[in-house]
Amino acid sequence: MALAPSFMKAVITTEDHNIKVQELSNLSVSQISVPSIESERQILIHSAGINPTDWKHAKHLSPEGTISGCDLAGVVEDSGRSKEVKVGDRLAAFVHGGNYKNYGAFAEYALVEPDTSIRLPEYMSFDQGATLGIPLGTAAFALYHKLKLPEPGVVIPRSFPVLIWSGSSAVGQYAIQLAKLSGLSVVTTASFQHHERLRSLGADSVFDYHDPHVSEKIKEATHNDLAYALDCVSSEESLKSVTDAFGEKGGKVAVLLSPEGKDIRKDAEVVPVLVYTCLGKEFTFAGKKYPASADDRQFYERWVKMANGLLEEKKIVTLPTEDRGGLEGVASAFKDMEEGKNKGVKYVIHP
Numbered sequence: 001m002a003l004a005p006s007f008m009k010a011v012i013t014t015e016d017h018n019i020k021v022q023e024l025s026n027l028s029v030s031q032i033s034v035p036s037i038e039s040e041r042q043i044l045i046h047s048a049g050i051n052p053t054d055w056k057h058a059k060h061l062s063p064e065g066t067i068s069g070c071d072l073a074g075v076v077e078d079s080g081r082s083k084e085v086k087v088g089d090r091l092a093a094f095v096h097g098g099n100y101k102n103y104g105a106f107a108e109y110a111l112v113e114p115d116t117s118i119r120l121p122e123y124m125s126f127d128q129g130a131t132l133g134i135p136l137g138t139a140a141f142a143l144y145h146k147l148k149l150p151e152p153g154v155v156i157p158r159s160f161p162v163l164i165w166s167g168s169s170a171v172g173q174y175a176i177q178l179a180k181l182s183g184l185s186v187v188t189t190a191s192f193q194h195h196e197r198l199r200s201l202g203a204d205s206v207f208d209y210h211d212p213h214v215s216e217k218i219k220e221a222t223h224n225d226l227a228y229a230l231d232c233v234s235s236e237e238s239l240k241s242v243t244d245a246f247g248e249k250g251g252k253v254a255v256l257l258s259p260e261g262k263d264i265r266k267d268a269e270v271v272p273v274l275v276y277t278c279l280g281k282e283f284t285f286a287g288k289k290y291p292a293s294a295d296d297r298q299f300y301e302r303w304v305k306m307a308n309g310l311l312e313e314k315k316i317v318t319l320p321t322e323d324r325g326g327l328e329g330v331a332s333a334f335k336d337m338e339e340g341k342n343k344g345v346k347y348v349i350h351p
């Protein structure tokens with residue numbers, strides 16, 4: 001069994017929580033001890049994907065000295081006590097970055113758990129793998145576990161519409177594909193430049209969210225029958241637009257942030273989604289304690305098996321990527337992401 005070295009480089013969060021994203025360039029790429037191996041396996045990280053949550057954690061939430069970054073892909077260096085994987089296996093996973101001193105993706109090594117890691121098919125690069133964890137996991141968790149929409153392979157008596165608001169977002173691009181695999185009629189919104197790509201991913205109709213009449217147009221296109229939506233923006237404004245598009249019976253919308261939703265219709269049910277609960281561990285997020293959820297963890301383990309099959313069969317297209325360099329590239333990528341420059345692409349780094 002090859003043992004990982006005793007030291008590694010990682011991007012860690014700094015002391016001052018008021019730091020703006022520019023100041024995250026002070027994030028130190030420093031030498032820290034490689035965490036000890038419990039039941040998890042040690043993975044050597046080849047690519048790490050950057051998510052909005054990473055800069056938000058660093059800027060608003062992370063205690064000092066935690067390892068930043070959630071999404072990673074790499075090769076197993078040490079399989080610990082795991083019997084299911086061996087040294088050399090290629091995996092992708094997400095961890096709750098910016099929350100622990102010994103778990104994080106922006107590092108040379110990370111600990112990941114066997115049952116929540118995706119096996120990378122041979123054809124798939126580490127960069128592609130690094131786009132999977134949080135965005136694909138969130139899309140699946142929201143659609144299948146939170147909204148209880150049919151999973152791929154389930155026969156449905158009649159197709160019905162689902163709205164993916166902000167289909168060009170990382171979560172949105174995967175959600176479009178998953179909803180299509182379930183046989184649903186997929187309606188989405190995005191800036192005009194993404195419309196062709198989103199159609200190629202399976203969207204049946206695409207609307208520009210800048211259009212002031214977008215909700216009415218969606219309502220008309222869905223014959224006043226829309227009852228399910230995933231809001232990948234989850235602002236007050238987007239939530240209003242989404243629920244305004246619901247049909248005469250109202251509907252359920254999964255949200256990824258916490259809009260108050262004061263002005264929305266009474267027949268709209270808002271379903272909060274926080275993907276970290278899929279890891280089945282207790283944690284604190286934005287000052288609120290989340291107990292360990294065995295139910296969410298069970299779903300996620302089942303989803304990972306399903307995802308392995310779908311990826312092996314090339315039924316899911318990964319996100320376009322942009323190379324942002326090594327660990328030192330994280331700070332400028334955070335800045336660009338906070339400024340909304342990552343339109344339609346996933347930033348990746350190579351620790």
Ligand SMILES: NC(=O)c1ccc[n+]([C@@H]2O[C@H](COP(=O)([O-])OP(=O)(O)OC[C@H]3O[C@@H](n4cnc5c(N)ncnc54)[C@H](OP(=O)(O)O)[C@@H]3O)[C@@H](O)[C@H]2O)c1
Pocket residue numbers: 051052053056134135138166168169170171172189190191192194209232233238255256257273274275276340342343344
């Ligand atoms: N709760 C959870 O578990 C969870 C999990 C994952 C993500 N999130 C959150 O969900 C959000 C989406 O994450 P992501 O990684 O998918 O995002 P992303 O890839 O960074 O999203 C980028 C896209 O957002 C679109 N956008 C930006 N502002 C918009 C607006 N006002 N209205 C409509 N679209 C807008 C842009 O679309 P156009 O280019 O088309 O203009 C852009 O391409 C983030 O806030 C993230 O923190 C939460």
